[in-house]
Amino acid sequence: MFFRPWVVSMTMAAVLLIVCDGCRSHVQDKPIGQSVSIPIPLGLPPLPLPRDNPPTADAVALGRALFYDKHLSQDDSLSCSSCHNPQTYFTDGQRLSKGLGGLSLRNAPTVMNAAYLPFQFWDGRALTLEEQAASPIADPLEMNQPHNVSVKKIAANGEYKAMFVETFGSDDVTIGRIENALASFERTLLSGNSxxxxxxxxxxxxxxxxxxxxxxxxxxxxxxxxxxxxxxxxxxxxxxxxxxxxxxxxxxxxxxxxxxxxxxxxxxxxxxxxxxxxxxxxxxxxxxxxxxxxxxxxxxxxxxxxxxxxxxxxxxxxxxxxxxxxxxxxxxxxxxxxxxxxxxxxxxxxxxxx
Amino acid sequence: MKMKICLLLVVLSAGCSKKSNTVPVAVLDAPAYFKVDAASAGSISGKVKFAGPRPRPQLINMEEDPACVMAHAGKAYDESLVVDAHGALGNAFVYISRGLEGKNFETPTTPVVIDQRGCWFRPRLLGLQTGQTFKIVNSDPVTHNIHPMAMVNREWNHSQGPGDDPMTRRFIKPEIMIPVKCNIHSWMHAYIGVLDHPYFAVTKDDGSFEIKNLPAGTYTISIWQEKLGTQEQQITVAAQTNATANFTYKGKS
Known part of the structure; x- marks a missing residue:
């Protein structure tokens, strides 16, 4: 028994589509609305912006709320700002940061001007702010909270509902949306004019x-x-x-x-x-x-x-x-x-x- | 082909028989250390003198690092040639340079310590045995960077900040002498003598030294001083006696 080649390829394509559909949510992680212009202080170059995550005003506001939200940690005690505190230029002033799993292995680097960098983390294990953002949330040494739990906790907080609708067009919470919003906020953390x-x-x-x-x-x-x-x-x-x-x-x-x-x-x-x-x-x-x-x-x-x-x-x-x-x-x-x-x-x- | 299979079988079976054997098969021979018999050992002592005019104390300028000026609490003088009022020469390194060939001495387990204190190395001159632990301490409120400029051993440098833990290193091969500097403070110098035996000493301020528990025999005893260079002499040590080896460095005429 022989299949005609086009039947085979069509079938395979259909299977692939179904498979892909299973692993990708329908939810769009790209913000809707216009990208805002982030002011560049004296001494800094033009800011590179990703096409798939333009920093809209709503995304920046949502990212800011998430950055200071302790619900992103297992016992609601830590936010991103615990180690990246604006009072110490988005560092924590500690030799090694204290996370939920004890002392982290490295000194908390500043988030300021990180939007320009081709690599994130001391060892460069993330390339973009988006990729970086959710990593410490799930890190057992740091905020120690699996992404599905973070998503549930944020979705359960009514205050975020309107923010997600305004930012992404629906109130669905995904880890991708959380990452994108955090990254957009971080792109506004520029420091120059010294x-x-x-x-x-x-x-x-x-x-x-x-x-x-x-x-x-x-x-x-x-x-x-x-x-x-x-x-x-x-x-x-x-x-x-x-x-x-x-x-x-x-x-x-x-x-x-x-x-x-x-x-x-x-x-x-x-x-x-x-x-x-x-x-x-x-x-x-x-x-x-x-x-x-x-x-x-x-x-x-x-x-x-x-x-x-x-x-x-x-x-x-x-x-x-x-x-x-x-x-x-x-x-x-x-x-x-x-x-x-x-x-x-x-x-x-x-x-x-x- | 058949031969090869047979050989393989032999190897395999040999492997099996070894496995069933509980006695470890590959034990390296423990090094046979030379043990000194106290009854047949003697000692060498002596005095080292400098015959030239007593050098005038030279002030060291530590202004490169104001913290060192404060740490030193007072005037700091050069210590490269220290001679007392009677011409005695301290801080010279005396050691057996020939006559111990073929003897394998055990490495002491106690570390030799160098301290970075008052923006000096303390001591300035030290000896240790190959493989012996060399412990480096920083007691100063400033950062130091110890840099042994070894030629035979590996050269290295390492920074130690105020309050940092001590660190340890080892020198694997004999080397006379390894100059040590601090990469951060240009006036800081020390010298390390590494030997594969325990027969060495640093002269005290009164120029005296003593090397004890030396097997009876004939040796070359050498002396090294950072400004004055080396000298040597032959000496015979008899059991239960002390042999005298005095050295005199001539001053520049």
Missing amino acids: AFDRYQYGGDQTALTISQARGLAVFLDPNKGNCASCHTVRPHDALFTDGKFHNTGEGVGDLDQFSDIGRYHETKVKTDTGAFKTPTLRNVAHTAPYMHDGRLKTLKEVVDFYAGGGNSNLYLDPEMKKIHLNGTDREDLVAFMQSLTGEMPPNVGPPGKK
């Missing part, structure tokens, strides 16, 4: 102190601080990160072992062992402690760490070359980093507050 920005990009020669201006020169000079080789400064804007992964030797133990293997976890490339994403330095004076493990307590300790050439190990980044900084250089670098404190955008605190 003293450095006014000096470098705004033509205000008085914006930096003499020590800070000297520190900037040390920062940029490849033969002195060589900081900008990873903490990027460009002609028209500066994210103070290359968004890439580097091994500085931080976290290496006896016998060259890394307790946290970092980027290697994702790529399985040996030379990525102990490499972590370059953090931005914007607002760095207010986001202590430092490094992926939060081991360094002050900016002076950070400068000294680099002045010492980091820690030797098999996979040390070649840019961690020996740098030569005298005492004044080191003080100037710390002063310069204090000039990177930018403005906080409006409407980013808990809903109902400015």
Whole structure:
């Protein structure tokens, strides 16, 4: 018995359709309505926006509500803002964050300007804010709540009903919608217009102190601080990160072992062992402690760490070359980093507050 | 082909018989350590002198790091050549350089500690045995980065912040001497002597040293000082006696 080829392919297509239908909900996760224009502060580049998740005003408002909502954690005790607190520039000021499963493994990075980054998390295991957003909710060490439970709890809260209707066109709650709304809110967390920005990009020669201006020169000079080789400064804007992964030797133990293997976890490339994403330095004076493990307590300790050439190990980044900084250089670098404190955008605190 | 199968069978059956055997088959021979018989051992002691003019104390400038100026609480002087009023030379490394070949000495289990304190390495000069634990402590309120610039052993450097836990490392091969610097504070120096035996000493402030429990025999005893270089002499040690080895460094004329 023979089937005609087109019958076979039609049948297969139908089967595929049914299968796909089973795994995809009918619910659209893309917000309806017009994308809002997010103001870009001085010193930041144009903001990349995903086509399938334009930041609408409703999506941003919904994301803001969700960001501060403790129902996204198993025992209703933690929200995203517990570790990404606006008062400390969306970090938590702790060496390691306290989640429901105890201490997390790494220092909470800021969410500010994360919308520009090609990778999220210290090891880059998410590519987009959308992909990142729901991960800590389900992480047993962090908010420890399976997505289906989060969806149920949010759906059970009547206050969200209208917000989901306005944002997505129906009151269905899905984890995809939660992710999209959180990401849209996070895209508004831009911080720039610091003293450095006014000096470098705004033509205000008085914006930096003499020590800070000297520190900037040390920062940029490849033969002195060589900081900008990873903490990027460009002609028209500066994210103070290359968004890439580097091994500085931080976290290496006896016998060259890394307790946290970092980027290697994702790529399985040996030379990525102990490499972590370059953090931005914007607002760095207010986001202590430092490094992926939060081991360094002050900016002076950070400068000294680099002045010492980091820690030797098999996979040390070649840019961690020996740098030569005298005492004044080191003080100037710390002063310069204090000039990177930018403005906080409006409407980013808990809903109902400015 | 038949031969191969037979061989395979032999191997397999050999494997089986080994499995049923409860005695471990692949035990490495425990290293045979040389044990010193106290009855036949002697010692070497001596004094080290510097015949040149006593060097004037040189002030160290720690301004590179104001925290070090405060940590040191007072004036800091260079310690690379310390001679007392009688010409005694402290901080020289004395060790047996020949005569112990073929003897395998057990590695001590006690760690040798170096402390980063007052923006100095303490001690400045130390010896340890191959494989012995080298424990690094930072007692200062500032970050240090210890950097042993080894040539025979692996070179490494590691940063230690204020309050950080001590860390441990080992040196696998004998090396005289490994210069140590702090990558962050240019004036900080130390020197490490690594030997595969326990017969070494660092001279005290009065220039004296003592090497005990040495098997009777003829040896070359060497001395190393960071500014003055090395000297050596032959010495014979008899059981239950002390042999004297004095050294004198000439000053620059």
